[in-house]
Amino acid sequence: MKFLTILFAGLAVVFVSSCCSTESRARFISAMNDLKEAHFELQKYGAFTNQFRDARVYTFTNRLTIDGTNYQFEFALFSDEFRERGLLTITTNGILVWIDNKQGFMQLGRQRFFPPGF
Secondary structure, three states: OOHHHHHHHHHHHHHHHHHHHHHHHHHHHHHHHHHHHHHHHHHHHOOOOOOOOEEEEEEEOEEEEOOOOOEEEEEEEOOOOOOOOOEEEHHHHHHHHHEOOOOOOEEOOOOOOOOOOO
């Protein structure tokens, strides 16, 4: 009986932690989609509307050079959830970039879809 109680408690901890991780990833995917939508609106209409539900997208015109590649940013996303961890951005050619407060620059896409901790 004691074994079953410990097993059940362990499974409950795993379930709760996976739900929190899934929720955080879902919010991150939503944030990436908001940035892509703003990028496409700007490309198609020459302007974008900031109608996003959980975050605020703003223009971010910084330039970053890493390993000889220039990244010209177009938008960044402001969210209370990400503020302490880093900044989610998109470049003028549609590349999503995570700028982590501790680990620095990280291009999202082919090899890495989520930054550490998501």
